[in-house]
Amino acid sequence: MRTPGRPASNGRKFEKVVTILERNGRRPARLIPILQAVQEEYRYLPQEVLTYVATALDVSPARVFGVATFYAHFAIQPKGKHLVRLCDGTACHVKDSLPILDAVRKRLGLEGKRQTTPDMLFTVETVACLGACGLAPVMVIDDQVHGQVTPETAVRLVEEVIAKEGQS
Amino acid sequence: METVTATLPALKTVTIDGIAVPIEGERNLLELIRKADIDLPTFCYHSDLSVYGACRLCIVDIAGRGIQGACSTPPEPGMTVRTQTDELRRIRQISIELLLANHDQQCPTCPKSTSCQLQDVARRLGVSQVRFKSVHSPRELDRSSPSLLRDPNKCILCGDCVRFCSEIQGIGAIDFAYRGHDVAVLPAFGHDLAAGECVNCGQCAAVCPTGALTPRPEVDEVWRALHDPKKTVVAQIAPAVRVALGEEFGLPAGTSASGQIVAALKRLGFSAVYDTAFSADLTVIEEANEFLRRKATGGRLPLFTSCCPAWVKFAEQHFPELLPNLSTCKSPQQMLGAVIKDTLPAARGIAPADVVVVSIMPCTAKKFEAKRPEFAKDGRAEVDHVLTTQELARMISEAGLRFSKLKPESYDMPLGFKTGAGVIFGNSGGVSEAVLRYAAEVITGTKVASPDFHAVRGEDGVRLATVTLGDTTLKLAVVHGLKNARALADKARSGECDLDLIEVMACPGGCIGGAGQPVSHDPEARRKRTRGLYDADKNLDLHSSQENPFVTECYAKHLGEIGGKRAHELLHTHYGNRRRIGDETIRLGEGPSEAKLNVRVCVGTNCFLKGSQAVLQGLLREVDENDLHDSVAISASFCFEKCERGPTVELDGKRIQRCQPEQAIAALREQLAAGKAPQP
Ligand code: SF4
Ligand code: SF4
Ligand code: FES
Ligand code: FES
Numbered sequence: 001m002r003t004p005g006r007p008a009s010n011g012r013k014f015e016k017v018v019t020i021l022e023r024n025g026r027r028p029a030r031l032i033p034i035l036q037a038v039q040e041e042y043r044y045l046p047q048e049v050l051t052y053v054a055t056a057l058d059v060s061p062a063r064v065f066g067v068a069t070f071y072a073h074f075a076i077q078p079k080g081k082h083l084v085r086l087c088d089g090t091a092c093h094v095k096d097s098l099p100i101l102d103a104v105r106k107r108l109g110l111e112g113k114r115q116t117t118p119d120m121l122f123t124v125e126t127v128a129c130l131g132a133c134g135l136a137p138v139m140v141i142d143d144q145v146h147g148q149v150t151p152e153t154a155v156r157l158v159e160e161v162i163a164k165e166g167q168s
Numbered sequence: 169m170e171t172v173t174a175t176l177p178a179l180k181t182v183t184i185d186g187i188a189v190p191i192e193g194e195r196n197l198l199e200l201i202r203k204a205d206i207d208l209p210t211f212c213y214h215s216d217l218s219v220y221g222a223c224r225l226c227i228v229d230i231a232g233r234g235i236q237g238a239c240s241t242p243p244e245p246g247m248t249v250r251t252q253t254d255e256l257r258r259i260r261q262i263s264i265e266l267l268l269a270n271h272d273q274q275c276p277t278c279p280k281s282t283s284c285q286l287q288d289v290a291r292r293l294g295v296s297q298v299r300f301k302s303v304h305s306p307r308e309l310d311r312s313s314p315s316l317l318r319d320p321n322k323c324i325l326c327g328d329c330v331r332f333c334s335e336i337q338g339i340g341a342i343d344f345a346y347r348g349h350d351v352a353v354l355p356a357f358g359h360d361l362a363a364g365e366c367v368n369c370g371q372c373a374a375v376c377p378t379g380a381l382t383p384r385p386e387v388d389e390v391w392r393a394l395h396d397p398k399k400t401v402v403a404q405i406a407p408a409v410r411v412a413l414g415e416e417f418g419l420p421a422g423t424s425a426s427g428q429i430v431a432a433l434k435r436l437g438f439s440a441v442y443d444t445a446f447s448a449d450l451t452v453i454e455e456a457n458e459f460l461r462r463k464a465t466g467g468r469l470p471l472f473t474s475c476c477p478a479w480v481k482f483a484e485q486h487f488p489e490l491l492p493n494l495s496t497c498k499s500p501q502q503m504l505g506a507v508i509k510d511t512l513p514a515a516r517g518i519a520p521a522d523v524v525v526v527s528i529m530p531c532t533a534k535k536f537e538a539k540r541p542e543f544a545k546d547g548r549a550e551v552d553h554v555l556t557t558q559e560l561a562r563m564i565s566e567a568g569l570r571f572s573k574l575k576p577e578s579y580d581m582p583l584g585f586k587t588g589a590g591v592i593f594g595n596s597g598g599v600s601e602a603v604l605r606y607a608a609e610v611i612t613g614t615k616v617a618s619p620d621f622h623a624v625r626g627e628d629g630v631r632l633a634t635v636t637l638g639d640t641t642l643k644l645a646v647v648h649g650l651k652n653a654r655a656l657a658d659k660a661r662s663g664e665c666d667l668d669l670i671e672v673m674a675c676p677g678g679c680i681g682g683a684g685q686p687v688s689h690d691p692e693a694r695r696k697r698t699r700g701l702y703d704a705d706k707n708l709d710l711h712s713s714q715e716n717p718f719v720t721e722c723y724a725k726h727l728g729e730i731g732g733k734r735a736h737e738l739l740h741t742h743y744g745n746r747r748r749i750g751d752e753t754i755r756l757g758e759g760p761s762e763a764k765l766n767v768r769v770c771v772g773t774n775c776f777l778k779g780s781q782a783v784l785q786g787l788l789r790e791v792d793e794n795d796l797h798d799s800v801a802i803s804a805s806f807c808f809e810k811c812e813r814g815p816t817v818e819l820d821g822k823r824i825q826r827c828q829p830e831q832a833i834a835a836l837r838e839q840l841a842a843g844k845a846p847q848p
Contacts, residue, residue, distance in 0.1 A: 011756040011788045013800065018781060026628060047357055048754040051806060054356075055776050060340030061356035061364070069345045 004116045015039045028057045035074060044075040047108055054115060080116045080123040082161055086154075087138040089129030097137040101126060103151035104139075121165060122158070141150055180245035185252065191245060195407040198226050198236035206251055211326040211377050213239045215617040216676070217335055217392030219643050220327050225289065229253050246635050250725050257293070257823060264290050269300035271378075272321035278343040279317070280379035283687035286324060307352070308704040314539050315368035315532040316384055320352055323380035329353060329372030337674065338651030339482070341366040353380075356749070365485055365748035367650070369478035369674040370683025383532045383684050386553045387563055393524045393553070394437040400516065400680040402440040402506050403433050404583075407448065408530040408594030408679040410558045411700030415686040415693065416561035417571035422696030424704045427576020429528075430536050432564050434577060440584035444527065447504035447592030448602070449713035449751075450722070451475060452589055454739050455497045456606040456713075457731045463640075470645075470660055473599050475499040477537035478674035482519030482650050484746035487657050488774055488811035500593065501534055501545050504583065505550030506738045512725060520546075526553045528560050530594070530682030533674065556684025582718035588619070588705030589713045594649045595698050597624040597631065597676030600671045604642075605712040619711035625702075627677065627695075630656070632667075648673045648681075661799075665681060670829040747772060747807035754804040756788065757797060765839060768818040769832070772807030775814035779828075783815050786829030790836060799840065 020037040026031035034053060039045055045068050054061040068074045086092075086101050105124055108117050116123040132138045135147025139154055146157060178310065181188040182197070184204050194200045196219065201208050211223035215775040217726035219239050226238040231248035235256065238249075250256075267286065275281050310318035330353060336341040341364050345354045345695060355364045373381040377806070393401050403425070414425040430441045459471050474480055474495040483494060498506070505525050513520045527534065538551040555563070564571055579585070589605050592598035601621045608616045622647050631646045645667050647653050653672045659665040680697040690696070713719065728734040748771070757764070769775075769784045784804055791800050808816045813825035817832050819839060824831065 010754075011792065014754065014756050014804070015785065015788060018785065044671035047755075048752045048804075048806075050357075051749055051752055051805070052771060055749075055771060055773050055806070056781075058773075060334065060343065062345075062354070063334075063340050065354070065356050065358070066343040066345045066378060069348050072347075 013041050017052065021053070021146045026056055028059045031057065031059065031064065032071070035064075035068060039074060042078075044108065046078070047094075050076075062104070077116060078120065080120050080163075082122050082142050083140075084122055084124045085127050085130070086124070086141045087128075087130045087132070087140075088126040088137070089133065089136075091129070091133035092137040095136045097126075100139065100149055100151050101139060102152045104154050107155045107158055121162075182243050182245070182247040182746055183247060184249045189626070192747065194243055194659075197228060197230075197236075197241045197247075197249060199242050200243050201228070201249070201251060208238065208251055209285075209292055210229045210846060211285060211289070211324060212241065212266075212328060214328055214375060217328065217331040217375075217731070220331065222627055223324075223326055225260055225677075227256055227259060228764075229256060235259070235720055260293050261295050264293055264295045265298045265300055267297070267324045268298045269302050270304050271324070272304055273468075274321075276324065278379040280322075280376075280687075281381040284379060285377035285750055286737075289637060303349070310361050311354075311384070312362035313366065313368065313384060313536075314362070315370055315535045316361060316366075316373055317382050318361055319380050319382070320354075321380075322355065323353055324377045324378055325351060325353065326377060327353070328375040329381055332371050332375050334364075336649045336651055336676070337367070337369060338649075338654045339365055342372065342677065359750055363687045366535040367478040367481040367485075367674065369650070372683075373532065373674060374681075374683040374687075383556045383558060383564075384535060385559055386528060386535070386555060387559050387566075390526055390555060390563070393526070399522050399524050400436065400439050400512070400518055401526060402442060403438045404442045404444045404447075404508075404525065404527045404551075405429060405533070405565065405747070406444040406501070406529045406534075406594065407591045407598075407701060407704075408682060408685065408697065409528050411594070411680065411697045411704070412530065412685045413557050413561055414571070415690075416558070417564075419572070420696065421688060421690055421693035422698075422700030422703075424700055425571075426704075427578070428574045429560075430579055431562075431574040431577040432569055432571060435569055438526070440580040441577075442504060442508065443579050443586050443590070444500045444504055445586035446583050446718065447500040447507065448590035448593040449587055449716045449719050449740060450503050450507075451497050451500050452599075452602045452606050452713035453719065453730055454660055454735065455495050456603045456610070457600065458495055460498065460607060460610060461731070461805060463642075467660075470498070470665060470670045471495055472660075473669075473671045475593070475599060476533070476673050476675075476679075477531075477540075479650065479653060479672040480532040480706040480743065481533075481536070481746065482653070482674070483657070484743055486654065486750040486773070487661060488814075490657055490743070491743045491812065492741055493660065496736075496742065498543070498739055498741045499537065500565055500590075501529065501537065501554075501651075501739070503739050504782070505538070505543070506545075507722070508583065509545070509548065509550055510665075510738060520548065522828065524552045525550065526555060527551050528555050528557065528683045530557050530679045531675070532556060532683045534684075556682075557686055558686055561686065582721060585716060585718040586714055587706075587710040587716045588630065588708045589711060591704050591708065593624075593698065593699055594679040594701050595674050597626065597671065598701070599676065600624040600633075600644050600646050600669060602628065602713060603669065604637075604644075605641070607635045609712065609714060611640050616712075624671075642669065643667045644671070645670045646671045646716040648676055648678055650674050671840070745774075745807070745809040745811040747809055749806045752806050755783075755801070756803055757791075757801040759812065764778050764799055765820055765836075766818075767800060767802045767820075767832075767836065768805050768808075769802065769814040770806070770808050770810075770814060770818075770847040771804045772811065772814075774811035775807070775816055778814045778826075780815035780817075782833050783817060783827055783829050786830055787836060790833050796840070800836065 054064040139146045139149045180191045189204045193520045210226045212220045221240045228238045229250040269368045307320040323540045355361050414423045432633045433441045472494045535554040538554050543550045589602035605619050629649045629652045633644045810816045815827050817824045817827040
């Protein structure tokens, strides 16, 4: 029997992919919903899994890659354990959201186009509008919404997560 | 007398720039405009491909509707269309300026310079400056392919290549990726072109309006060999080259310029010039014998031709179980290379290492073929370099030779002698016809009255023909375009195909439409080249390969019997399964796997179709139910290149073929019981 407490194995994730493919009748026209469901399992779209999807749907891997890189909500790089999203919609932008982003990225040592820390603990993204403009500028850490953040409070919030990670 | 009043059906017309143009089945306004002899410049319209509507150059002003893309508007009777207005002109110019702002503009050093459509259109539309700030950021060149050079810095995102590869070749090796400013045409996962399923046909380069995709040049290597006094450099010329090279020097398409080409090669320093049509005659004899033997002895049919290297790679990737149906004959290029390397050193008293064979081909896939390891002996390739028709033209220009002034010279004997059968190889249907000319004589025992088999000629992508020779009826198919080939191969695989012989060429119209041929602005060029080869056949004395006296002599002196041992060594080859996807693995367990029993299940296309997913699921369940996570590591791989006997499973390095779920689980249990795997 399965040892309790074992994290969901890659094997089980793969079983899910198979189910997703079957549920969609392995129809190439269902490529986008299939990729959405796969991303829910893996939190991103691993290359090998995309290749498997291409094989199963009999679509060229180049086309699958094209679709996976076209839509903003698909990620082809693994994301960190914690997702930090900063709103850069109009309201937040005018309330100086960019310095917040810079401060957080600097604190986490992210350079250039990098969005994920090398230890895979954090991914920092900007999003168009979180629909919470009244609270602008807004930052979301793992679905927890924080309003009226400043560069300093933002960095503090991130540091709290780091501290918690250090304890466990 | 009765009066008959016939009302003519009112002619349906569109008024284009004041002229009434009748609608005769045109699918869109652009076709109609071009029929009216207005050559509206475009990048993304191709009559053989789907309409993409991205370049926006085809815009016209339609009365009552405003500005519309002509390529995506169906003609309607009564429409009034203007192709030139101030506004249209301005919009078109801006489109070009935007493209140029995002382009590297390294025109003088671009291989496409002088035949580039971006340059041409910019000039034609009077674009004299680029008012936008350059937004171009350099990207790396892809030099991985032996056949093609991919320079993303020159891509204008018209998508012609993408559509050709998927719609005509049925492959889809390249596609659009990313979005916004990052959009690019890329092979899967942004990998190198050579890593994937590209078959090197080069048709993407043939349709690319710019220098973003071009044949990979070997001109420098050839010059170096020619300038090396130790080397004896000889050339072979493919049939399709002779009716196209002249286009680069102002001759009409289809003009046979063999004499001048030979003269030019001699002036460039080649010590002998042979004809690939000679070895095409050899191919006919070997392949026809193979075919008739299979037919007579109930061997594997249909027989697929094997002279197109793009098709061969495609078959190796997609149709492993049909590889025994491929003729074992090498292509004419490789046959001639093998014969030259086998005979020339002795004949000239030179070291084999000093013979350099250069072939002049209409084709980019031939560059790949020449580098296949099967075609090298003692580490020496049968063909050292492959130049496309375009590259030879460039060398002739570089040397400053006035092509049309060259006094024609003749090929060197004996390997320069051919019959018309060898020459028509360059046309789609030519191989079939050449084989029929041979088979007819063998089957009926008499010389055929007319060598022409019109049943296999034509332009359609798929042509079926039934030919009766004596009391034998042969069913043939001639296809060009790999998507067409795939449809027939699918049938052959499932056993629904009663054909005897299937000729496959990847390129439109056969080799005359190869991607190495001159870039032509004459829409009739392909047809003219085809005609040129049939005319060349007519003008020769001999039309059937078996009549070639030098081929007969070659068998007597070097090759022995047709289809015999020596012939097999030099003229035949073998094929192998080939993965279409780079080396990738899905790891399905956690933690390090060194200490575990490794099980790899193939989920490549062929094994997948044969049910490897069920095998994988069975194994995963077994591991899960018995909590074997610490002792067994399962992974899924894409193709072990053993596809014809799939599904393939590898257990601790041992291969199990045609593996069913129960079998895989039994093998796993056995292995664990034997205690070979270290227990946790
Ligand atoms: S060479 Fe042929 S197979 Fe390769 S990408 Fe171009 S069109 Fe596709
Ligand atoms: S590579 Fe050439 S054909 Fe393909 S999209 Fe770019 S410009 Fe067009
Ligand atoms: S030809 Fe119509 S948009 Fe390109
Ligand atoms: S697909 Fe090639 S061995 Fe499985």
